[in-house]
Every structure is written in C-alpha cells, then in structure tokens.
Amino acid sequence: MDNLANLLDGFAHVLTPMNLLFAVLGVTIGTAVGVLPGIGPAMTVALLLPVTYGMEPAQAFIMFAGIFYGGMYGGSTTSILLNTPGESSSVVTAIEGNKMAKAGRAAQALATAAIGSFVAGTIATVLLVVVTPPVVDFAISLGSPDYFALMLLAFVSVTAVLGASRVRGFASLLLGLVIGVIGIDQSGQQRLTFGLPQLADGIDVVVVAVGIFAVGEALWIAAHLRRKAGEVIPVGQPWMGKQDWKRSWRPWLRGTAFGFPFGAVPAGGAEIPTFLSYVTEKKLSKHPEEFGRGAIEGVAGPEAANNASAAGTLVPMLALGLPTNATAAVMLAAFEGYGIQPGPLLFTKESTLVWTLIASLFIGNLLLLVLNLPLAPAWARMLRIPRPYLYAGILFFASMGAYAVNAQPFDLFLLLALGLLGFGMRRFGLPILPLIVGIILGPRAELHGRRALQLSGGELHGLIGGWVSWLIYATIAVVLLWPLIGRFVVRPLRGKLVSA
Numbered sequence: 001m002d003n004l005a006n007l008l009d010g011f012a013h014v015l016t017p018m019n020l021l022f023a024v025l026g027v028t029i030g031t032a033v034g035v036l037p038g039i040g041p042a043m044t045v046a047l048l049l050p051v052t053y054g055m056e057p058a059q060a061f062i063m064f065a066g067i068f069y070g071g072m073y074g075g076s077t078t079s080i081l082l083n084t085p086g087e088s089s090s091v092v093t094a095i096e097g098n099k100m101a102k103a104g105r106a107a108q109a110l111a112t113a114a115i116g117s118f119v120a121g122t123i124a125t126v127l128l129v130v131v132t133p134p135v136v137d138f139a140i141s142l143g144s145p146d147y148f149a150l151m152l153l154a155f156v157s158v159t160a161v162l163g164a165s166r167v168r169g170f171a172s173l174l175l176g177l178v179i180g181v182i183g184i185d186q187s188g189q190q191r192l193t194f195g196l197p198q199l200a201d202g203i204d205v206v207v208v209a210v211g212i213f214a215v216g217e218a219l220w221i222a223a224h225l226r227r228k229a230g231e232v233i234p235v236g237q238p239w240m241g242k243q244d245w246k247r248s249w250r251p252w253l254r255g256t257a258f259g260f261p262f263g264a265v266p267a268g269g270a271e272i273p274t275f276l277s278y279v280t281e282k283k284l285s286k287h288p289e290e291f292g293r294g295a296i297e298g299v300a301g302p303e304a305a306n307n308a309s310a311a312g313t314l315v316p317m318l319a320l321g322l323p324t325n326a327t328a329a330v331m332l333a334a335f336e337g338y339g340i341q342p343g344p345l346l347f348t349k350e351s352t353l354v355w356t357l358i359a360s361l362f363i364g365n366l367l368l369l370v371l372n373l374p375l376a377p378a379w380a381r382m383l384r385i386p387r388p389y390l391y392a393g394i395l396f397f398a399s400m401g402a403y404a405v406n407a408q409p410f411d412l413f414l415l416l417a418l419g420l421l422g423f424g425m426r427r428f429g430l431p432i433l434p435l436i437v438g439i440i441l442g443p444r445a446e447l448h449g450r451r452a453l454q455l456s457g458g459e460l461h462g463l464i465g466g467w468v469s470w471l472i473y474a475t476i477a478v479v480l481l482w483p484l485i486g487r488f489v490v491r492p493l494r495g496k497l498v499s500a
Helices: 002-014 017-035 040-052 057-082 088-102 106-140 144-160 166-180 205-223 242-264 271-284 297-319 326-337 351-382 387-406 410-427 433-455 467-499
Strands: none
Touching: 002 017, 002 106, 002 351, 017 040, 017 057, 017 351, 040 057, 040 205, 040 326, 040 387, 057 088, 057 106, 057 297, 057 326, 057 351, 088 106, 088 271, 088 297, 106 242, 106 297, 106 351, 144 166, 144 433, 144 467, 166 410, 166 433, 205 326, 205 387, 205 410, 205 433, 242 271, 242 297, 271 297, 297 326, 297 351, 326 433, 387 410
16 A cells, blocks of 8 residues: 555656656657667667756656657657667567558557557556565665675676677676776775876766767768668558457557566566567467568567566666666666665655656656557658768767766767777677676676675675575576576487477
8 A cells, every 4th residue: 555655646746747748758759769760768868868967856767767668669660660670679560560561551550559558568567566666675685795696697697698699798798897997996096097087986877878879879870871761651540440459459468478577687678578479479369371461469469568578677777776778777877877876775765756757657658659649640750850960960969968967078088989989889799788787787796795795804605695696696607507508408308308
C-alpha cells in the first residue's frame, strides 16, 4: 500500500502544467529522434544534459524518460517505412514491417507497433512498480564486496555479450576505465593528467557522452554521407481491422513477457528479446507462410518486447545504480550531475523524485499513443530531412553543450578528441556501451574494492563477502567460460542425444 500511495503522490507531481509540458516535450523529441536513423535516445539525452542542469531534477528526468520511451516508439516508423532501423532494437521489426508496407499495409504495421508499444510499456511499468521495491530492500543488505562483484558482473556482461567479438568488447571497456580514472584519486594522487590542471578533476561525463555519441556519430555519417533522403513509402492514417486485432493481442503479451526481464539483466538489452519474440511468433502463428512476406505478428511481438525492455532497464538503474544500455548509462550520468547517487538509498533520500519519474512513464506512454497514431504521416516526412543539415545542427549543439559544462575552451578540444575516438570505435567495430559503463562504474568499482580490502587488512579474500558475491563470481565464470562449455560440454551432449 505504501508503494501505491507513493505512486499516487508521483502522479500528483506529474500532473502539473509545467511537468506535463516537459512530458509532452520529451515524448515528442524522443519520437523524432527514434524516427531519424543514427541519432537515437542516448545521443539526444547526452546532448540535452548541459541544457537541463538549470532545471529542476524532476522536470529533467520526466523529459529524459519521455525521450527514452519515445525513441523506442519512433524506431518502428523508420524500420517499417524505410527498412532502416533507427535503433538496433528495431532491426527485427524491419523484417516483416517493411514487407507489410510494400504490400500496402503500412498503416496496419504502424498501428500494431504503436498500440503494442503502449500495451507493453504500460504492463512493464506496472511490473517496474512491483519489482523495484523488493530489489531495493535486497540491495540495502549488500556490502562493498557484493557491490564490487556486481560491478565486475556488469563489466563482464556488457563486454562478453555485446558485439561480435569479446576482444573488442574488453578493449572498449578498457578505454572507458582509463578515461574514468583520469584525475585525482582517493589518496590524493594525480593519474593520467599529464600535468594539465584542467584534467585534475577528471573528464566530465557529459563531455564524454556528447563526444562519443554525437560528434562520433556525426563524423561517421559525414564519412558515409548520403545527400539524398531515403525513398519513404507513403502512409495514411494508421488503423487496424478486426482480424489484425485478433492476430496481434497475443504477440503483444508474449513480447512483454520476453522484453521486461531481459531489460533488467546486465547486457540483456532489447535486441535478444525482440529476436526471441519474432522466432516464437513464427513458430506459434497459424499463418507461418506469411512470415518473410509481411506477417503482422512479426511486427506486434518484437515491438512489444522492445518497449517492455525499456521499463526493465530502469530496475537495475534505479535500485542498484547499474545501467544495462547506453541510454540508461547517460541517464545515470545525469543523476550524478545533480549530485544524486542511484542505488538502494535513492528510494529513501529522493523518494518524491523516483516516484514522480515512474508516474511520468505511465503518462508518457499514453501521450506517445496519442501522438503516434494521428501523426504517423508527419513523422514519415521527417525522414526527408537532408543529412548534412541534420548533423551540422547536431555538431553545433554538441559544441555549445560541452562548452556550457565548465565554460572552458579546453573542453572543446576534449570534445573533438573524444569524437575522433568515437569515430574510430565505429570504424573498427568496438561497441560504445562498455566504454560508457567503464567510465561511470569504474570509479565506483574502485571505491567499493578499496573499502572491501581496507576491511580485510589488504587480504584478497575481503573481495568475497556473503553468498551473493559467491553467486555473482560463479555467474562471471560461466559467462567467461561459456564458449568452452558450449564447445566441449553442450555440443557433445547434444550429439549423443541426437544419435540416441
């Protein structure tokens, strides 16, 4: 009952004219950046971080949450109409969605994506309300050894699971850890400052996020510039017939069941549940012959999984301070920019802010449905914006935002260097998320590691606490050794079962 009372209090704070305005602004921007390929919510939140520092924290996070959810919604539009996913989580939607559009059913594809996102987002946000408080109660009982183990798990997960190469994942993580330790450490010693006083306080995470996401992406697009906009399939007002509703509602629910738990797991993300949802719908469908030619279930299920994973992402971020995707990592940086530490004490120290943020997710989800159904043709026209104008504007706002953080020209040189780093990472296939996670969690992992070792007098066994840390270390071992386990254990067993 306390959670319900807190949630109602959160609605009371959201339903004020100014907060509603920021909710509308967030979902509108989020949908727009989701529609435009290559931008995405992580880059947008990074660009807006400097702008929001003068705002109330609740208003800033209401807007960020709207951008987060809106980006998931908007990604389906470009996948369906242009066969170019705006987000990696919308790749699966393009398989059937674009085929439906080419067959003259773009309206139905957009409608099932929008309504499915609303259904999944609402159910997943309810699960967020139910699941997060118990996770917080559990997290309060953890000590420094357990938190150190948790952060090691986050490091290993985002590097070993994401991308095509574990080596590239660990290389990206190492870059993030190196950037994260720049400055004065806890013992008062300078690290990697090269005698520059501007680096004594470290590199502001806002400058890092803007440089890696915005400038790096702009340089990458400039190197592969297409001056003409893509050919967008015309679309009318989204609508669904009786048969479309009948074929969509079960995939919406199954997609939600896939998406939420994967969003809450480190490195789970939205890509895996969207793919699992697609495979499941293909097996369960009464019309399997339509898959590959425009099956509505292949749009409904993955889009529901996509949006449900967004709500799941907020569970570890709010309860444990662990980001599981790039947007959550940038939002975590925003919390720290306001001097707020996400984790189990967040619900005690900043209860009003947290429940206002959660309540805004319900409001934003409804606003997105209202916006996306009638305005789908307008969003489609945004795809015709020439890339040079779009990314020139992004570079301008990135430079202004980075300079506004400390009002130092030195930050502009850092921004360019980080932008070149982001460009190089894209060129050589290094994932971005491990770098951002390394920058944000690296100093915190060092803090908990130092505390654990101090309590044990410098003995390594101090890094192992209770059963939680033992379980986490076992999980890390399985993740790291899984390729060997799969090759020498799983495959032989599978072969014996098949031969039997």
